[in-house]
Amino acid sequence: MALPPAIREHLRVRTRERELSKSDLAALLAWIKTDPEVPDGPWWKDFGSKLLWPSWIRGVSRHSARGLAEAPRRQTRVSTPD
Amino acid sequence: MLTFIGFLEELERSHQTVVIPKDEVERLVRRFGPAVRQMGLWRHSTDGSLELSTSNIAAAARLVGDSVLTAAIEELKSPTEFLGVFDRSGCATLQLVEQLGRLNREHFERRVQRFQDTRDPVEADRLWNEISLELFGA
Numbered sequence: 001m002a003l004p005p006a007i008r009e010h011l012r013v014r015t016r017e018r019e020l021s022k023s024d025l026a027a028l029l030a031w032i033k034t035d036p037e038v039p040d041g042p043w044w045k046d047f048g049s050k051l052l053w054p055s056w057i058r059g060v061s062r063h064s065a066r067g068l069a070e071a072p073r074r075q076t077r078v079s080t081p082d
Numbered sequence: 083m084l085t086f087i088g089f090l091e092e093l094e095r096s097h098q099t100v101v102i103p104k105d106e107v108e109r110l111v112r113r114f115g116p117a118v119r120q121m122g123l124w125r126h127s128t129d130g131s132l133e134l135s136t137s138n139i140a141a142a143a144r145l146v147g148d149s150v151l152t153a154a155i156e157e158l159k160s161p162t163e164f165l166g167v168f169d170r171s172g173c174a175t176l177q178l179v180e181q182l183g184r185l186n187r188e189h190f191e192r193r194v195q196r197f198q199d200t201r202d203p204v205e206a207d208r209l210w211n212e213i214s215l216e217l218f219g220a
Binding site for chain 2: 008012015016018021022023025026028029030032033034035
């Protein structure tokens with residue numbers, strides 16, 4: 001998954017500052033490992049904690065962020081497959 | 083002669099892994115479901131292989147017990163390609179897969195916890211690289 005360095009750094013800092021918990025990251029990891037199908041258009045997934053995983057950047061299917069932006073209303077919410 | 087616990091400790095110290103190639107991973111997923119990928123490090127953005135810790139495999143085998151392990155081996159050796167929904171309820175392999183997934187998740191969470199707790203920036207960088215590898219495959 002080719003994520004922009006800024007997004008990775010954002011995730012690292014949020015985790016280091018404990019704004020994202022070990023359970024948040026484990027939930028994200030478990031979801032990635034289901035190899036989920038996502039819509040062609042913009043989408044987002046709310047993990048119910050402080051973790052939001054939207055696709056804003058073309059060519060990047062998934063990234064995590066909090067505080068970068070709100071999930072736009074026109075995006076499709078991706079449900080949890082498990 | 084090595085004792086059982088000594089053997090497990092040796093596995094833990096050696097950090098040995100088993101790598102399942104992509105084709106085999108996908109065959110196991112078709113048969114036992116996506117939980118298969120939870121068993122270890124899934125290199126989803128590179129070669130699609132799955133890397134399992136041998137110490138986790140030994141621990142999972144110990145947790146499920148001899149009879150389930152024996153049944154799981156028989157199931158894995160069976161040429162059946164698909165499990166029906168009803169077949170999965172008593173599937174020994176799924177019990178083994180679930181234990182491996184749980185152990186791997188606990189290991190990942192401990193690594194994140196250490197990343198949050200450490201005051202050593204070098205260790206923090208190393209731990210984040212490992213976490214990043216799990217999450218993003220590179």
